[in-house]
Amino acid sequence: MKDFKIYNTLSGNKEVFKPIKFDSVKMYVCGPTVYGEPHLGHARPAITFDILFRYLKHLGYKVRYVRNITDVGHLLNDADEGGDKIGEKAKSLQLEPMEVAHFYTKKYHDAMSKLNVDSPSIEPTASGHIIEQIDMINKIINNGFAYEVNGSVYFDVVKYNQTNNYGVLSGRNIEDLMDNTRELDGQSDKKNQVDFALWKKASPEHIMRWSSPWGDGFPGWHLECSTMSCKYLGDEFDIHGGGMDLIFPHHEAEIAQCCAANKKSAAKYWMHNNMITIGGQKMGKSLGNFITLDEFFNGSHNKLKQAYHPMVIRFFLLQAHYRSTIDFSNDALQAAEKGLVRLFNALKTLNNLNPKQHSTIDISDFELKCDQAMNDDLNTPIVLSYLFDLVKIINSVNEGKQDLSIDDINKIKALTHKYVINIFGLSNITQETNSDSIDGLMKLILEIRNTSKINKNWETADKIRNTLNELGIQIKDTKDGATWNYKN
């Protein structure tokens, strides 16, 4: 437990993880804005931090994991007007904004559930914490780090930076930011371009709005995470996670808000997953190449050659380290699918191995090696490589080329269950039959085929094999007779 290292964006180094309270961990991860179909980009942080959540629990910590739902329509463009995503969607569909948010929240939950992402401990919504956000704004104003103009409230970054470091996380310095920030393309109420909104006055046509001491409006787009993490995890908590694209400005602003309000910088460890690409290209709304999770699951996108089981996507993501970019392509996904099937076939084989008196192969250090890989900043691809070494061993034993004792078989069972099922959250994608009548039918058909084979009636035997194949059922002739399974 003491050797668990994670990469902290704050320091730029791997650090030994030490929770603030010895036996419990408090973590916060930025969740989705629910205005559109959940897509591949949502899967990466969800799965990365699901693995972390599971691993921390496995290490024996009590974990409180908070992941928000952003259901407040923040401005598309912080500079001035521009619509908000949820509001725009609601207008175009002629729906109440909360109908839009609810619809996509449900879709997100469905997709996460298919990916076997565990539900976090708390999943708060931004709209449910308007009062808390207003309170936090007041704190920041009272501490002198925010100002009100025309019904909007802005964070005074320049003033904040005199006593704090705006840029601790992202490594930016304020002078560069001042130089680089674009010319205002409209009149802005902000004192400086680097300032960001804590509260925005709602224009008459803005449909998502709440009343506040500064008039009708809506909270700024960095505030909810600061507010909700403080509310449920305290002013100081252990881990804050999210995608790398959020480092600046979102997480930088969160730190500033928390310091300005509470004089404490919120999280001790900041963890960021890298992005995904599709065919080597960044996936993004603006590029129009994003593929929704549903499209992956049913193969309906024109860039996909087939449907991919959610577990294939999960497995595929685990084959890369979370801080590397990962490229999605049909070739890579098909490779992952085969690898996943092979892994689970071996686990099935493992249950039927004949133990011998002594093992001819030493498996004693596999668990240690797996643990070490996980402790090294969640190196899931290395763990998988060890698991595939075990696959090879299991198959060799099954072939009679190696022996394993009952003790060692049980050790392997425990180890694979711990990693494959509990920590990685994978499951078998091969369809198992669940119908007695199908089982009986197949048994009959295979018997008839076997009789044909004995009688050297190849025509009938092959017809059975080929027809079943066309129906999606694969016959496998083995030494011990024929078996069958559904093709994926």
Add this chain to the structure above:
RNA sequence: GGUCGGAUGGCCGAGUGGCUAGGCAGUGGUCUGCAAAACCAUCUACACCGGUUCGAAUCCGGUUCCGACCUCCA
């Protein structure tokens, strides 16, 4: 333009100053009436140019290319 990261074999993707990552594909084999499946074995590598070192894919410098953020995004 500023800040940061990357370039690994046919594809994906780890890693590291000397010791085979792994998956998929390919090739060879086992099995089979034939095939498929399954299993076993195995080939292809570290962008380019210099430097440090007994030794570099791994460290340092330079070059080229790619990407991320700076603007909504996971």
